[in-house]
Amino acid sequence: MKSRTLTFISAITLFAALAIPVRLAAQHTRYKLVDIGTFGGPASYVNPAPLMGSPDQVNSSGTTVGGALTSIAITSSSNNAIVCGGIEGLLPLVNHAFQWQNGVLTDLGSLAGPNNCSVAIAINTSGEISGRSENGVIDSVLGLNAVHAVVWKNGQILDLGTLGGSVSSALGMNEHGQVAGFALNAIPDPVSIYDFLLFGSANGTQTRAFLWTDGVMQDLGTLGGPDAQSNFVNDQGQVAGFSYTDSTPNPSTGIPTLHPFLWQNGTMTDLGSLGGTLPGPEPGGAQQLRSGRGFIDAGWRSGLPPVSLDQSWTNARLRDPGRRQRRSKSDQRCRGGCRCLRFARKSRIPCIPVEEWRAG
Secondary structure, three states, X not given: OHHHHHHHHHHHHHHHHHHHHXXXXXXXXXXXXXXXXXXXXXXXXXXXXXXXXXXXXXXXXXXXXXXXXXXXXXXXXXXXXXXXXXXXXXXXXXXXXXXXXXXXXXXXXXOOOOOOOEEEEEEOOOOOEEEEEEEEEEOOOOOOEEEEEEEEEOOEEEEEEOOOOOOEEEEEEOOOOOEEEEEEEEEEOOOOHHHHHHHOOOOOEEEEEEEEEOOEEEEOOOOOOOOXXXXXXXXXXXXXXXXXOOOOOOOOOOOOOEEEEEEEOOEEEEOOOOOOOOOOOOHHHHHHHHOOOOOOOOHHHHOOOOOOOHHHHHOOOOOOOOOOOOOOHHHHHOOOOOOEOOOHHHOOOOOOEXXXXXXX
């Protein structure tokens, strides 16, 4: 009897042990990799937040937005730095903003027809989409196509305009359809975030952070310098971005000191740094901002590392201090301080020297 009891207990124990992997397997989430496709070109993509993108490129319904290459060749005036040529701006093809939903890829078009580039940056639950598009007008400062912030709604594209200059771009968007981004005004500025940081031109105009609400673009001001850019807006209308604190270039970076900011209820608050001159917000803090829990919540991942970052100006990528990473070939090419595309200095994406981009 005792032997049969032990056998029965052993059998129950074995059955329970065998059942555990079955239950765990049943709880395992399975994913399917889907090729979204293109508009005739070799690639499609969503813009990472560090590359003038946002963390909101898929909404709760699974609708995805981004950019897809066409088979149309770019021209000498195409704006590869922020909108044309694919995710790195290196391919000689026009890309268009796309919306992908339930297996259907839709071309959202541009402000100026099929030969002009566009890219979608963010989508909310209502299906409103923000992004940027070439508008068919040449920017007199750079000789490239001007780009404007846009919103796609109900199948129509809306030009959000600028603050008096030639260029704007939408970056963040909330559930109420408010849009955060940057726009140029008409005031000359030799250290313009757009003209100088991206293109090296000292002949540009001020870059200003904006919040667009129901057809009105509001200049959010700065932290004391001439320029600012807003990256994210949450459902409470709080905006995060970065701003110059003065107009005097630092010897180590060649630009004025940048600090991250939090804007709410008409007031821009300086979030400061830990001694560096080049901190600023990145997507790690976007979820905390959007949920209303504040901007800095997860250590330095809620922004660029707020330490002495002047040396990052010549590094191709910033590194997590707790992680060892090898330098890539592009890192080594940029050690001499070459100018890089799309805020690559402040992202973890390897930068590409402008000289190579122009040659390509």
